[in-house]
Amino acid sequence: MQLATVTGDGLPAVRTVVFRGWMQNPIGDAGHPDDTIAKDVHLKFITDLRSSKMSESKVAEACWYFTETREQFRLRGELMMVTHESTDARLIRQRNGLWKSISDSARAQFSWPTPGSERAPEADDEKDFRCSADINAVSQNFVLMLLRPNYVDHLRLKGFPQKRVLWHRSDIDSWNAQPVNP
Amino acid sequence: MQLATVTGDGLPAVRTVVFRGWMQNPIGDAGHPDDTIAKDVHLKFITDLRSSKMSESKVAEACWYFTETREQFRLRGELMMVTHESTDARLIRQRNGLWKSISDSARAQFSWPTPGSERAPEADDEKDFRCSADINAVSQNFVLMLLRPNYVDHLRLKGFPQKRVLWHRSDIDSWNAQPVNP
DSSP: OEEEEEOTTSOEEEEEOOOOOEEEOTTOSTTOOGGGGGGSEEEEEEEETTSGGGGSOSEEEEEEEETTTTEEEEEEEEEEEEOTTOOOHHHHHHHHHHHHHSOHHHHHGGGSSOTTSBOOTTOOHHHHHOOOOOTTSOOTTEEEEEEEEEEEEEEEOSSSSOEEEEEEEEETTEEEEEEEOO | OEEEEEOTTSOEEEEEOOOOOEEEOTTOSTTOOGGGGGGSEEEEEEEETTSGGGGSOSEEEEEEEETTTTEEEEEEEEEEEEOTTOOOHHHHHHHHHHHHHSOHHHHHGGGSSOTTSBOOTTOOHHHHHOOOOOTTSOOTTEEEEEEEEEEEEEEEOSSSSOEEEEEEEEETTEEEEEEEOO
C-alpha cells in the first residue's frame, strides 16, 4: 500500500510500504472495556530510525487499492513510532517479534549506510551492503510504525453505481458511517 | 499510481489515480529552445471540478510502483488544473481530446451528483447515476490535471544492492542526478 505524510516544509510525500499486519489495542488495556479491544486496531509497518518518515508529520494517510475487488481504502490517522527507546512491554514484544519475522535480507538493510544520504563515490557494494544482522539482536535502527486510523474513506468501484462511505471515529470504540456520492 | 496532496488543514491525502499519458511543454513554446521541449514533460490525469483535489495543495507527489521491474518513482511537482475557463489554445485542445478519449462510463461520472457530498437518503440510483454524457460537449466539471515533476526519487529494488537516485530539476531543461543510499 502507499503511505502519505507531510514533510517539514509542508510538502506531500508518498511511498510504497509493506503492510505487516494488525495490532490490537497497542496502548494497553487500562481504561478500555474488554469488548472494545477488537475495534481499536492499528496497522503495522516497519521503518528505519534514519528514514525521513521519522521527521515528517505524525498524521499519515494510507491508500490501499484491491485490484480484484476494485475497492479503495484511504485510512488516515496518527502514527506511533516504537523505537529501541520504547518502554511499554507490549510494544517492545511486538517490535522484537516483528524483527524475528522478517527476512534475512530485510534485517540486513538496517545495517546499511544511512538511507537517503549521498552515496559515497568510493562506496564498496560488497563491504557496505553485504551485511547480515543477528536475528536475536534487534537493530537500533529498526522501528515498528503503527498507524491508528480515525478516518476511513471506502470506495467500491464494482457494481452500479459505485459506493462510497466515509467512516469517522467518534470514540475509541465507535465509528460513524456516512454514505457519500462516489 | 497514487497521488498525494496536502489538505487545507495541513493533513496528508492520497488516492489512486489513472495515468492518462504525457504532455510535452504544455505552457507553450515561447522562450523555450526547441530542443528542450521533450524534457519539459508533464503527467496527465483527469479530475472533477467538484473534487477535493481542486482545493488542496498545488504541489503533489505521485508514487508509481512497477511490480515487474520492482522500481518505484516518486514524482513531486506543481499541479496545473485545466478547466472550462482555460484560455490557452493548446491546453483546451488537450482537454477536449482527453474528453473524447475516455470511456462512456468515465464521461458519465461528470454528470453524477457532487462527489464526496452526502448521499441523499432518497437518492435514486437509476435516475441520479444512469446518465450519459455527450462526447461532443465537454462537461464543465471535467478537469485536465497536469503534474510537472521537479523532483524524482527513483528506487530500483532489483539487483544487489538496491539503487536509488534523486533527480532535481535545476532549470527548465536540465536535471541533476544524485545517487543516494537506498
